[in-house]
Amino acid sequence: MMRQFKTIFKMNFIKEMQYRVAAFSGIITQLFFGLMFIMIYMAFYETNASPDNFTLSQMSTYIWLQQAFFAIFHYYDSHKEISRQIISGDIAYKLIKPVSMYNHWFMEFLTADYSKVALRALGILIICPLLPVIGLTAPVSLEAFLLFAVSIVLGSVLIVSINMFSYILVLLTLSPGGVFGIVTSIASLLAGSIIPIPLMPEAFVKVLNFFPFRYVSDLPFRIYIGNISTSEGLVQIAIQIVWITTLIFLGKVAMHKVQKKIVVQGG
Amino acid sequence: MKMYFQYVKMQLKSSLQYRASTFMMMFVQVFSSLATLVGVYMLFLKFDNIAGYTFNEVLITYGVILLVFSLCEFIFRGFDQFEKLIVTGELDKLLIKPRSIFLQVLGYKLEFGKLGRVTLSLLVLIYAAVSSSIEWNALKLITLISMVVSGLIIYLGVFLLSSSFCIFTVQGTEVVNIITNGGRETASYPLDIYNKAFTKIFTFLIPFACFNYLPLQYLLDYPGVTIFGNMLAPYYGMLFIIPCYFIFKWSLTKYKSTGS
Numbered sequence: 260m261m262r263q264f265k266t267i268f269k270m271n272f273i274k275e276m277q278y279r280v281a282a283f284s285g286i287i288t289q290l291f292f293g294l295m296f297i298m299i300y301m302a303f304y305e306t307n308a309s310p311d312n313f314t315l316s317q318m319s320t321y322i323w324l325q326q327a328f329f330a331i332f333h334y335y336d337s338h339k340e341i342s343r344q345i346i347s348g349d350i351a352y353k354l355i356k357p358v359s360m361y362n363h364w365f366m367e368f369l370t371a372d373y374s375k376v377a378l379r380a381l382g383i384l385i386i387c388p389l390l391p392v393i394g395l396t397a398p399v400s401l402e403a404f405l406l407f408a409v410s411i412v413l414g415s416v417l418i419v420s421i422n423m424f425s426y427i428l429v430l431l432t433l434s435p436g437g438v439f440g441i442v443t444s445i446a447s448l449l450a451g452s453i454i455p456i457p458l459m460p461e462a463f464v465k466v467l468n469f470f471p472f473r474y475v476s477d478l479p480f481r482i483y484i485g486n487i488s489t490s491e492g493l494v495q496i497a498i499q500i501v502w503i504t505t506l507i508f509l510g511k512v513a514m515h516k517v518q519k520k521i522v523v524q525g526g
Numbered sequence: 527m528k529m530y531f532q533y534v535k536m537q538l539k540s541s542l543q544y545r546a547s548t549f550m551m552m553f554v555q556v557f558s559s560l561a562t563l564v565g566v567y568m569l570f571l572k573f574d575n576i577a578g579y580t581f582n583e584v585l586i587t588y589g590v591i592l593l594v595f596s597l598c599e600f601i602f603r604g605f606d607q608f609e610k611l612i613v614t615g616e617l618d619k620l621l622i623k624p625r626s627i628f629l630q631v632l633g634y635k636l637e638f639g640k641l642g643r644v645t646l647s648l649l650v651l652i653y654a655a656v657s658s659s660i661e662w663n664a665l666k667l668i669t670l671i672s673m674v675v676s677g678l679i680i681y682l683g684v685f686l687l688s689s690s691f692c693i694f695t696v697q698g699t700e701v702v703n704i705i706t707n708g709g710r711e712t713a714s715y716p717l718d719i720y721n722k723a724f725t726k727i728f729t730f731l732i733p734f735a736c737f738n739y740l741p742l743q744y745l746l747d748y749p750g751v752t753i754f755g756n757m758l759a760p761y762y763g764m765l766f767i768i769p770c771y772f773i774f775k776w777s778l779t780k781y782k783s784t785g786s
Contacts, residue, residue, distance in 0.1 A: 440554030
């Protein structure tokens with residue numbers, strides 16, 4: 260398992276290094292969007308009372324973390340090659356290999372995400388602490404930072420186990436446009452990617468507790484800024500682990516069922 | 527003009543061949559726009575106003591930019607995907623035909639699936655217009671319509687610029703994305719809520735403000751609004767197309783085929 264991870268990661272990382280310019284313009288885009296969101300919420304804060312435990316500097320830090328790790332924490336069709344293989348029928352070559360398709364995809368997605376985020380996150384994490392007032396601040400405490408590190412790694416596994424379902428759906432429907440059009444918008448809203456969860460009304464936040472999405476990236480970011488205390492964070496990390504195991508189990512079952520039904524469209 | 531309508535007819539026929547797919551695209555598009563709209567709505571459940579603008583007032587700028595952008599994706603799809611024309615060498619084919627290149631790219635692709643979003647944004651805009659505190663009269667209605675027209679023309683200018691950019695770089699870069707998609711997100715809110723420098727960029731460099739907060743303040747009868755500074759702003763913005771068109775024309779003379 261570990262060797263497989265290393266090999267695929269190396270492949271993906273080398274590939275990503277070929278596209279350094281793309282990473283650079285990615286950083287600029289992320290900076291623009293980060294600034295825009297912060298300015299919007301700032302404007303809200305100026306004429307209203309700012310919410311408890313989500314002050315201007317906490318909010319800015321949250322947004323910058325979101326932008327830094329955007330390459331991992333989103334629900335778009337980011338593994339276009341897999342979609343292409345499914346539609347063109349090239350997937351047949353993968354199916355005859357004696358490896359579990361679920362495990363193979365899982366590794367592929369995880370390593371591709373990690374290689375993609377490396378340069379981008381580095382760029383944001385270097386530039387944004389330098390900004391005045393709306394910069395990226397240090398974590399509230401050492402404990403918070405450690406918990407953040409644990410839960411962001413778990414979050415990256417959780418989002419892959421969620422995105423696996425999207426690709427299983429693509430296998431079934433052969434329509435990446437349709438699947439991602441719907442999944443992306445719902446998941447982004449529930450995950451706090453459209454607006455941060457601390458800015459949502461209470462009633463809606465209660466609903467979010469029933470879904471895995473808020474444990475993906477919102478949890479580590481809020482532990483970092485101290486919006487979620489370390490003791491509360493520990494409990495939520497436990498929930499995060501429960502979601503990961505459940506979703507991987509369900510994903511494997513679903514993949515197994517779909518693989519039996521798969522029709523390769525010639526080609 | 528007659529030729530353009532021929533193109534439209536052709537495109538409509540071809541997308542009607544894939545009816546299910548076109549309708550599904552409409553549905554999906556509406557869905558994704560609704561998610562961001564819900565986001566804005568939730569912010570206003572938490573907060574009362576943004577820099578003095580209420581939810582219904584923000585809905586006007588939100589509706590205008592959504593309508594402009596979805597109409598653009600529908601009508602100007604050829605320019606939106608100009609990169610594809612260059613990479614595949616399709617542009618060479620268009621260039622050797624004895625017709626206006628501008629018209630040919632315009633008629634190259636019309637995405638009828640985007641009409642779902644056009645409908646949604648029209649509904650949003652109508653709801654916003656009716657529910658807000660604006661006292662409507664003929665002049666204000668004309669201003670609202672000219673905001674949309676102005677937005678369309680400015681966006682066409684942006685697309686022309688990004689197409690010219692593509693001619694030199696072959697592949698569109700993500701930086702262009704900042705102006706098209708980033709501009710759309712930014713102009714969802716009245717632009718004067720942002721930092722002054724930021725607002726100025728979107729007023730004087732890329733004149734999104736001309737179909738955004740400037741005329742909006744006229745609609746809302748803000749104190750200090752003027753006919754010249756606010757009501758006529760959409761018309762000033764339209765002038766943006768002139769330099770863009772010439773840059774596009776000029777960049778075409780520098781075009782080198784990719785050879786594929």
